[in-house]
Structures are given as structure tokens and as C-alpha cells.
Amino acid sequence: xxxxxxxxxxxxxxxxxxxxxxxxxxxxxxxxxxxxxxxxxxxxxxxxxxxxxxxxxxxxxxxxxxxxxx
Amino acid sequence: xxxxxxxxxxxxxxxxxxxxxxxxxxxxxxxxxxxxxxxxxxxxxxxxxxxxxxxxxxxxxxxxxxxxxxxxxxxxxxxxxxxxxxxxxxxxxxxxxxxxxxxxxxxxxxxxxxxxxxxxxxxxxxxxxxxxxxxxxxxxxxxxxxxxxxxxxxxxxxxxxxxxxxxxxxxxxxxxxxxxxxxxxxxxxxxxxxxxxxxxxxxxxxxxxxxxxxxxxxxxxxxxxxxxxxxxxxxxxxxxxxxxxxxxxxxxxxxxxxxxxxxxxxxxxxxxxxxxxxxxxxxxxxxxxxxxxxxxxxxxxxxxxxxxxxxxxxxxxxxxxxxxxxxxxxxxxxxxxxxxxxxxxxxxxxxxxxxxxxxxxxxxxxxxxxxxxxxxxxxxxxxxxxxxxxxxxxxxxxxxxxxxxxxxxxxxxxxxxxxxxxxxxxxxxxxxxxxxxxxxxxxxxxxxxxxxxxxxxxxxxxxxxxxxxxxxxxxxxxxxxxxxxxxxxxxxxxxxxxxxxxxxxxxxxxxxxxxxxxxxxxxxxxxxxxxxxxxxxxxxxxxxxxxxxxxxxxxxxxxxxxxxxxxxxxxxxxxxxxxxxxxxxxxxxxxxxxxxxxx
Numbered sequence: 148x149x150x151x152x153x154x155x156x157x158x159x160x161x162x163x164x165x166x167x168x169x170x171x172x173x174x175x176x177x178x179x180x181x182x183x184x185x186x187x188x189x190x191x192x193x194x195x196x197x198x199x200x201x202x203x204x205x206x207x208x209x210x211x212x213x214x215x216x217x
Numbered sequence: 218x219x220x221x222x223x224x225x226x227x228x229x230x231x232x233x234x235x236x237x238x239x240x241x242x243x244x245x246x247x248x249x250x251x252x253x254x255x256x257x258x259x260x261x262x263x264x265x266x267x268x269x270x271x272x273x274x275x276x277x278x279x280x281x282x283x284x285x286x287x288x289x290x291x292x293x294x295x296x297x298x299x300x301x302x303x304x305x306x307x308x309x310x311x312x313x314x315x316x317x318x319x320x321x322x323x324x325x326x327x328x329x330x331x332x333x334x335x336x337x338x339x340x341x342x343x344x345x346x347x348x349x350x351x352x353x354x355x356x357x358x359x360x361x362x363x364x365x366x367x368x369x370x371x372x373x374x375x376x377x378x379x380x381x382x383x384x385x386x387x388x389x390x391x392x393x394x395x396x397x398x399x400x401x402x403x404x405x406x407x408x409x410x411x412x413x414x415x416x417x418x419x420x421x422x423x424x425x426x427x428x429x430x431x432x433x434x435x436x437x438x439x440x441x442x443x444x445x446x447x448x449x450x451x452x453x454x455x456x457x458x459x460x461x462x463x464x465x466x467x468x469x470x471x472x473x474x475x476x477x478x479x480x481x482x483x484x485x486x487x488x489x490x491x492x493x494x495x496x497x498x499x500x501x502x503x504x505x506x507x508x509x510x511x512x513x514x515x516x517x518x519x520x521x522x523x524x525x526x527x528x529x530x531x532x533x534x535x536x537x538x539x540x541x542x543x544x545x546x547x548x549x550x551x552x553x554x555x556x557x558x559x560x561x562x563x564x565x566x567x568x569x570x571x572x573x574x575x576x577x578x579x580x581x582x583x584x585x586x587x588x589x590x591x592x593x594x595x596x597x598x599x600x601x602x603x604x605x606x607x608x609x610x611x612x613x614x615x616x617x618x619x620x621x622x623x624x625x626x627x628x629x630x631x632x633x634x635x636x637x638x639x640x641x642x643x644x645x646x647x648x649x650x651x652x653x654x655x656x657x658x659x660x661x662x663x664x665x666x667x668x669x670x671x672x673x674x675x676x677x678x679x680x681x682x683x684x685x686x687x688x689x690x691x692x693x694x695x696x697x698x699x700x701x702x703x704x705x706x707x708x709x710x711x712x713x714x715x716x717x718x719x720x721x722x723x724x725x726x727x728x729x730x731x732x733x734x735x736x737x738x739x740x741x742x743x744x745x746x747x748x749x750x751x752x753x754x755x756x757x758x759x760x761x762x763x764x765x766x767x768x769x770x771x772x773x774x775x776x777x778x779x780x781x782x783x784x785x786x787x788x789x790x791x792x793x794x795x796x797x798x799x800x801x802x803x804x805x806x807x808x809x810x811x812x813x814x815x816x
Contacts, residue, residue, distance in 0.1 A: 171361050177373050178364065178383045180342060185405030185492065187398055187500035190524055192572040 227478035230289075231578075234281035234476060241644070242274030245637045252634040253606065261606045268599040269637060275592050276644040278585075283465070283648035286472030287655050293537035296423070297430035301338050303409035305429055305489070310396050312346045312389070314416040316359040319343075321800060322419050323381070324366060325792035329422025339425070342382040342404070344396050346389035353385055362800065393485070394501050394517035401496050408492050415486035418445065421540030421789045428489040428538065439494035439530025440522065443541035444470045445487040448782045448790060451715045454685075454769035455547040457678045460778035462545070464665060464674070468652050470536040479531040480578040485518035487541045491530070495521070498528035504568050508705035509561045516562025519586060520569055523579035527572075540787060547716020548770035549685065550726045553692040557706045560590045560696040593693040600737075600755065607745035649675060664781035674778045681769065687755045688762050691730045716770055723767035734759025 246266040253262035307326065311319055323341050330339050343360065347353045360383045364370070369379045386399060397413060405411075410432055412425060424443065432438055444467060450459040474481065499521045504511045514520050522532045546552040563586040570583040653675055656662040665671040699706065737756040741749050758765060775783050782790065 167361075171357055174361050174364050174369075175357060175383065177369075177379055178360065178381060180382050180384045180400065180404045181378070181407050183404050183406035185401045185496045187402055187405075187496045189500045189502050190498065192502055192520075192569055193505060194571075194573055 224478065227476065230285050230475045234278065234285060238274050238277040238281055241277040241640075242270045245273040245640060246270035248633040249637050252631065252637075256610055259606070259609075261602055261609070265599065265602050265606060268595050268602065271595050272592065272599060273637075273641060273644070275588060275595075276641060279469075280644045280648045282469050282472035282476070283652060284472070285475045286468035286470065287651060289475035290468065290471045290655075296427050297434060299430050299433065301335055301426065301429055301433070303338065303429060303433055304407065305339050305410040305412055305425075306400070306404070306408040306492075307339055307341045307412045307414065307425070308344055308397060308400060309341065309414050309416065309418075310344045310346065310393050311356065311416050312393070313349055313352060314347070316352070316356040317362075317800060318797065319416045320359050320363045321796040322417075322793055324363060324796045325789050326420060326422065326425070327367060327380075328792050328796075329420075329789050330425060331422075333422050333426055335422070335426055336380065338429070340380045340382065340408075342384070342400060344400055345383065345385035346392070346396050347385060348387075348389060356385065357383070366796075366800075391501070391503075391513050392515070392517075394514065394521070398500060401492065405492050405496050410489050411492055411495070412489050413486055415543060417544040418487050419448075419542040419789050419793060420487060421787060424538055424540035425489075431535070432489055432491060435531065437529075437531050438491065438533060439498075439525040439528075440481075440483055440488055440490045440532045442481060442483055442488040442532070442534040443538045444534065444536045445484075445541045445543040446539075446780075446782060447545040448542045448780075448787075449544045450547060451772055452547045452717065452770050453681070453773040454549055454552070455545055455716060456773045456778040457681050457769075458545050458552075459780055460665075460674050461678050461682075463780040463782070464656070464671065465649060465652055467536050468648075468655070470534060474534045474536060477532075477534070477578060477582075479533065480526040480576045480582075481522065481532040481534045482582070483518040483522035483525075483532060487543060494525055494528070494530045498524045498530065504565070507703075509700045509703060510565055510568055512705075514562075514569070515565055516559065516586070519563075519566065519582060523569075523572070523575050523582070526576045526579055527574045540789065542782070542787070542790065548718055549688065549766045550718065550722070551716060553689070553696075553726075556689075556693065557696045557699075560693065561700050561706050563587055563590050564697065564700045590693060590697055593690045594697060596690060597694055600752070603748065603751075604741060604745045607748050646679065649679070664784055666776050666779040666784065670776050670779055677777060683754070684758045684765055685769065687758045688727070688730055688765060691733060691759065691762075715772070717772065718767055718770040720763065720767050723770070724763040727762035727766050730759050730762040734762065 246269045249269040250262060250266040253259075253265050307323075309319065309323055320343070323343065327336075327339075327341065330336055343356075345353065345356055347356060360381075364379075364381060367381055369381055373379055382404075384400075384403075386396065389396065391398060397411075401411075410429060412420070412428070414420070420443070428441055428443065432441055447459040447462040450456045501514050501517055501520060501524075503513055506512075509515075525532050546555055566583040566586055570580050570587075653662070653668075653671060656665070656671065657668050662668050662671045665674065696706075734756045737752060737759065738749075741752045741756070
């Protein structure tokens with residue numbers, strides 16, 4: 148008898164849960180964020196500054212070019 | 218007030234505050250140099266004087282904000298009556314929170330708005346970044362509960378749009394800033410304004426409406442920040458902070474507002490933003506290199522405020538706006554965890570401070586934030602340099618010249634060092650005393666239980682913060698050291714609840730501080746015993762740190778630290794409690810546990 152009731156209760160619970168999950172899915176669809184995009188351009192924060200080594204390399208290259216008369 | 222006059226006032230206030238702070242710092246450094254060099258100048262005396270300059274400047278700068286706030290404070294303007302013609306999204310970002318409690322806050326704010334008949338102008342969007350799938354499923358169950366509670370089915374069944382939205386990101390890219398940005402990139406064009414909240418935020422309907430009206434009235438206003446009052450604290454530590462925030466912060470915020478002008482602050486929540494301004498100027502890039510200095514910008518709010526100002530928008534804090542609430546940490550450990558995050562975020566601003574086109578004041582704000590976390594290191598260095606100077610001081614030479622007949626006694630400059638110490642103490646206490654006097658004169662003190670109860674709260678808070686300060690100093694020093702060594706603190710979820718700690722928890726958080734306390738006493742005893750009396754107020758709290766951490770987490774009850782919100786509970790907080798009670802007693806969502814929902 149108890150076992151039958153437990154099985155019945157479990158069945159009722161499973162059915163309720165299935166109903167709830169179905170309804171939840173429908174609500175989640177209705178509650179999805181509205182589709183109205185606003186573009187957000189990425190802001191400039193870091194300016195690429197040449198390192199000391201890069202500056203030195205550029206200077207050497209420039210000197211080389213000048214020395215070769217280009 | 219005209220724009221030119223307002224700008225002139227702001228510039229004058231800034232100039233006065235900086236000049237006085239630098240002057241006091243320089244004066245203290247000069248006095249300390251005379252004291253230190255009385256037995257002959259050494260390099261360490263110069264170092265000590267420099268450290269006195271920086272630390273005194275920093276304290277004086279805080280005091281000047283209070284004084285500027287007292288001078289600038291005026292009667293709050295009358296609420297605007299203009300009709301609301303705009304649409305606002307109320308954004309509730311959630312990250313591993315208790316969904317029942319958070320969604321009850323949404324319902325309470327909705328009630329406040331509905332009472333004003335303004336429902337059609339506001340939507341709520343719950344923006345979940347919860348990474349735990351089980352908690353995420355719980356959120357969905359509670360959202361169904363909220364949906365039913367707010368009768369959304371009745372709206373959608375007759376073809377109306379819902380007013381409650383829920384979205385969960387399975388990857389929390391960019392953390393809170395990324396969460397908000399994702400909302401604008403999906404749905405921003407639907408709204409004129411967005412009210413950004415935290416999961417623990419609550420705002421009165423009338424405050425939200427006033428924010429919108431002020432924003433409508435000023436087309437160049439990009440962001441309007443409220444001063445959230447800390448509420449709901451239950452522990453000694455939490456209630457002391459809640460009292461201090463309620464009693465002192467409005468004056469300090471008024472001072473900040475007077476100095477910042479239109480390059481004001483954004484504290485990340487309880488603020489209204491203009492969607493177009495924010496979308497056009499606040500998409501944050503990832504910084505190059507690895508965390509903690511690279512990667513996503515942690516303390517995004519300061520950066521967003523600076524970017525808005527760079528783009529020509531006004532950013533303003535209106536401390537006169539009441540009805541804006543948040544919760545604070547309940548114990549020192551939670552405070553230190555939050556501070557660790559803020560520390561990393563502020564130090565990361567080293568990478569942002571040189572961004573092109575920023576207003577000078579925005580750069581100064583970044584500098585302030587960095588200094589606020591580095592200042593404890595200066596105090597530590599000051600302590601260490603004094604121990605070193607005393608330990609290495611030359612023996613007093615009463616006969617400096619050969620064949621001298623009478624001894625020469627060194628001039629006693631101790632009074633100058635004592636004067637500096639008294640001055641430093643004065644900079645800490647004087648603004649608070651002024652605020653108490655001002656509150657008594659203006660009648661604000663009644664909301665805190667009257668002059669005597671407020672005075673008692675003030676003295677107790679002063680004693681507590683004096684005991685807590687050395688312990689906090691250790692945590693801050695550790696946090697700064699970790700960041701400088703490249704350790705990323707991550708993004709832990711906030712701890713909610715009454716915050717009560719066991720002695721074991723307190724000990725495991727504070728044992729290493731005890732060791733430092735014992736070491737400081739031992740080193741002082743060995744090398745500079747005559748400094749012991751000066752060192753004890755710092756070292757004793759360190760030695761008993763676990764006890765302090767534990768004791769301050771114990772419950773506290775009014776009247777001590779009474780705040781206006783405890784004196785008379787604001788309607789939105791009462792509504793939140795009522796709704797939580799109703800939801801706890803009603804049938805819980807089929808999958809969700811309801812145990813945590815107790816009013």
C-alpha cells in the first residue's frame with residue numbers, strides 16, 4: 148500500500164515537474180532580452196608607445212638608410 | 218549658478234584643498250626633520266621626513282574633503298515635478314547570489330515604482346553571470362516565481378511586452394562591465410536611461426523617479442550617482458561601518474562633489490546612466506599583458522566615469538538624494554576580501570592613468586585611488602625607518618670640540634615630533650568632530666538618536682577603527698605586495714549573511730598578523746626600547762588580531778551605532794522584508810529551496 152502511494156506520489160511529482168519545466172521554458176523565452184542592439188565602439192586607453200629598444204632600432208635603421216644615401 | 222561660476226567654484230575648492238594639504242604635509246615634514254636631525258643629519262632623517270610629508274598630505278586631503286563638504290552643504294533642492302517621458306531599464310547584475318533574496322529586492326523596487334503610477338516607464342532586467350549551473354537553475358525557478366508574482370502572464374496574454382527580463386551568460390567575459398555591455402549591445406536601443414544596481418542594492422521608487430527627472434532636465438548629464446546608505450548590518454564591525462557611512466559619508470561625498478564638478482565619480486551601482494552616452498564612450502578594451510595589471514579592467518567604474526568625462530558628458534554625484542541603499546561586509550575578513558579586489562583594481566589604474574584625452578581631474582582621481590592603497594606601505598616604511606633611526610642613532614656627545622670645558626647638551630626637539638603626532642591625530646579626529654557639531658546644529662543628529670547617542674557612536678567607532686587599523690594595514694600591505702608580485706586575486710562572489718565568525722576562522726585568518734605583532738615588539742625591545750610606548754598602539758592590536766576579528770563579528774544591537782534606517786525603516790526595505798516573508802510562506806518554486814528566504 149505504502150509502496151503504491153510512494154510510486155503514485157513520485158508519478159504526480161514527476162508530472163508536476165515536467166509541467167513546471169515546460170512552463171519555465173516558455174517564460175524564459177518570453178523574458179529573453181529584447182532585440183534592440185546599441186553598438187559600443189571599443190575605447191582607446193592604451194597608446195602603443197615604442198619601447199627604448201624599438202626607438203634605438205629605428206634610429207639605427209634610419210642612420211643606416213641615410214648613410215647609404217637613401 | 219552659471220556654468221562659468223560653477224567651474225570657478227570647483228577650481229577654487231580644488232586649489233585650496235591641494236594647497237592646504239601640501240602645506241600641512243610640508244609643515245609636518247619640516248618639524249619632523251628638525252626632530253630627526255637634532256643629533257646630526259643622516260640620510261634616514263630625510264627619508265622619514267619624506268614619508269611624513271606623503272602620509273600627512275594624504276590625511277589632510279581627506280580632512281579637506283570633509284571641510285569642503287561642510288562648506289558646500291546646502292538645503293536639498295525641491296524634487297522635480299516634470300513628467301517622465303523616457304524609458305529606463307533597471308539592471309540587476311547577479312553573480313552567484315541567493316536568487317530568492319535578490320529577486321525580492323526587484324519586486325520591492327517594482328512596488329515602489331507602481332505606487333507612483335510609473336510602471337510603463339521602467340523595465341527590470343536581471344543580468345545573471347552566475348557560473349554555477351545548479352544555482353543558475355535555481356535562479357530560473359525563482360524568476361518564474363517573480364514572473365507570477367508580478368502578473369506578467371496577464372500582460373503577455375493580451376499582447377503587451379513583459380516588464381521583467383532574465384538573461385544568463387554562461388561565460389562571464391569582462392565580469393560586471395562585460396555583463397552590462399552585453400545588455401547594451403543586445404537591448405540598449407530600447408531605452409534612454411539605465412539604472413545600474415548591485416545584487417544588494419535597493420532604491421526607493423521616488424528616488425528612481427527623481428534621478429530620471431534630473432537626467433531628463435540636463436541633456437549633457439551622462440551619469441548621475443547617488444550616495445548609497447549601508448543598511449542591514451548586524452555585527453559590531455558591520456554596524457560601526459554602517460554608522461560611519463551614514464554619519465560621515467554624506468559630508469565627505471558633498472566635499473567630493475564640490476571638488477569634482479562635472480568629472481564626478483561612478484561607484485559601479487546605484488547610479489543612472491544615459492544609454493547613448495555610455496554606449497558611445499564606455500566600451501572597455503582588455504589591457505595588454507596578463508593579470509593583475511593586464512586583462513579585463515577590474516575597477517571599471519572609475520574608468521567609465523573618466524571616459525564619459527573625456528567624451529564631454531557630465532558625471533555628477535548628488536549626495537542630497539536619499540532612498541538609495543546597499544549592504545556592506547559584516548566582518549573584517551569579508552572586508553579584507555573586498556579590499557583585495559579593490560586594491561588590484563585601483564593599482565591596475567597605473568595602466569589607465571595615461572590614457573589619451575582624459576581630463577586632468579580624472580587622472581588625479583586615478584592617482585588618489587592608487588595612493589589610497591599604497592599609503593599603508595608608507596606608514597609601514599615610516600615605522601621601520603623610525604626603528605632603524607633609533608637603533609642607529611649616534612651616542613650623545615657632550616664634548617664635541619677638543620679641550621672643551623663645559624658639556625654641550627643636545628637641543629631637545631622631541632616636542633616637535635609630539636606636535637606632528639598630535640597634528641596627525643587631529644587630522645583624523647577633527648573632521649569627525651566638525652561633522653558632529655554640524656549635524657547637531659542642523660538637526661541631522663536626531664536621525665542618529667540625538668547628540669549623546671551619536672557622540673557615543675562616534676567615540677566607539679573611533680576606538681574600534683583605531684584597533685582595527687593596524688590589522689587592516691597588514692591586510693592592505695599583503696594585498697599590495699601580492700599585486701606587485703603579479704598574483705591575480707580573481708573575482709570571488711560576495712559573502713552575504715550575518716557574518717558571525719568562529720574563533721577558529723578568526724585565527725586562521727589572523728595568525729600571521731599575530732606573528733608580525735610579536736616580531737615588531739621583539740625588534741623594538743631589542744633595538745629601540747625607548748620607542749616601545751609609541752609602537753604598542755600598533756603592535757598590541759596585531760598580537761590580538763584573531764580576538765579582534767572574532768569579537769568584531771559578534772552581533773550588535775541599537776541604540777549604539779543607531780542609523781536613520783534603523784530609527785525609521787525606509788519603505789523599500791520594509792517592502793523587501795514583507796515580500797521575502799510572503800515568498801517564504803507561499804509555495805516555493807517547485808525545484809528551488811526556500812530555506813534562505815526568511816524575512
